[in-house]
Amino acid sequence: MTVHKKMKEWIYENRYKDPKDLEGYPDHPKLVEQQLEKKPPHWFIPILMGRGNKYTSLSFRSDNLYLSAFTNAKGELFSFKLENPLEFVVPGSRVLNFKSNYGDLVADGRAEGEQSWQYLADLRIDYDAVQDSVDVVSEYDPQTTPDRRIKRAVATLIVVFMESQRFPCIRQAVRDAWMSGGGKVKLGQRGAQLVVNWKRISCAVRIWDSMEDKGKWDSTEAKKLKQEPPAGLRIATPEEALCTIWPIVMGRCSY
Known part of the structure; x- marks a missing residue:
C-alpha cells in the first residue's frame, strides 16, 4: 500500500493552498483549478509492478487526478482520445481510439456520465485483479491486445489507485481486500455511484462552505445527493x- 501513501502525500502537497478555502476543514485539500488545455502544474507518475518483470507507469494530473497516459514494459507511451480537441496531449504519446472516461472504459459506450456506475459495480479491486491489470498494461500492444481487455485493466488501476484517494471508503475496501489474502472483491454499487459523483459532492461542499448560513444544505447538487439511491446517494448533510x-x-x- 506504499503507493497509496505516497499518492496521498503528493495530493496534499500539491493542493490549492489558499488558507481561507475550507479553512475549518484543513484535512480536506482542494485541488488547483483545472486547465485541461494546458500541461498540469504537476504530474504523479507511479510505477506499478506486476508479476515477474512486468510493470507499467501511470501519469496522473494534479488538477483533477485524471489519468492522462500510461506506458507498457517497452516504454511506449499511450494517451487517450480527447473529450475536447483543445485538451492537452502528453508529448510523444500515441493517442488511442478510446477515451479515459468510465463510459468508454467499462461500458463500451453503452452508458455515459453517471450511468456508467452500473458497469463499474462489478469491477474487481482485489490484489489478484490489480496484478492481472498491471500485466495486461505491461504487455499492451495496440495491434494485438483487444480494446475491451486493455480498457478494463486501465479502469481497474484508476479505481484502485486514484478513486481510493478520492473516497476513503474505497480506500478502506481496497485495503481490506488486499489484507484478506485472497478472494474476488468487487467495487460494489455504493463505491461505483460515489466514483461518478465526485464533482457533484465537491460542488455541494464548496457551495455550502461559501454560504453564511452553514445550516443550509440546499444547493442543486445537495438536493440531488439527498435523494435515495440510485437517483442520489443519501447524503443528507454537509x-x-x-x-x-x-x-x-x-x-x-450550479452557482
Missing part, C-alpha cells in the same frame, strides 16, 4: 459529504 470524499475537485458548479 458533514456526511465531508466524510465521503477527501480531495475536492474544482469543477463547474
Whole structure:
C-alpha cells in the first residue's frame, strides 16, 4: 500500500493552498483549478509492478487526478482520445481510439456520465485483479491486445489507485481486500455511484462552505445527493459529504 501513501502525500502537497478555502476543514485539500488545455502544474507518475518483470507507469494530473497516459514494459507511451480537441496531449504519446472516461472504459459506450456506475459495480479491486491489470498494461500492444481487455485493466488501476484517494471508503475496501489474502472483491454499487459523483459532492461542499448560513444544505447538487439511491446517494448533510470524499475537485458548479 506504499503507493497509496505516497499518492496521498503528493495530493496534499500539491493542493490549492489558499488558507481561507475550507479553512475549518484543513484535512480536506482542494485541488488547483483545472486547465485541461494546458500541461498540469504537476504530474504523479507511479510505477506499478506486476508479476515477474512486468510493470507499467501511470501519469496522473494534479488538477483533477485524471489519468492522462500510461506506458507498457517497452516504454511506449499511450494517451487517450480527447473529450475536447483543445485538451492537452502528453508529448510523444500515441493517442488511442478510446477515451479515459468510465463510459468508454467499462461500458463500451453503452452508458455515459453517471450511468456508467452500473458497469463499474462489478469491477474487481482485489490484489489478484490489480496484478492481472498491471500485466495486461505491461504487455499492451495496440495491434494485438483487444480494446475491451486493455480498457478494463486501465479502469481497474484508476479505481484502485486514484478513486481510493478520492473516497476513503474505497480506500478502506481496497485495503481490506488486499489484507484478506485472497478472494474476488468487487467495487460494489455504493463505491461505483460515489466514483461518478465526485464533482457533484465537491460542488455541494464548496457551495455550502461559501454560504453564511452553514445550516443550509440546499444547493442543486445537495438536493440531488439527498435523494435515495440510485437517483442520489443519501447524503443528507454537509458533514456526511465531508466524510465521503477527501480531495475536492474544482469543477463547474450550479452557482
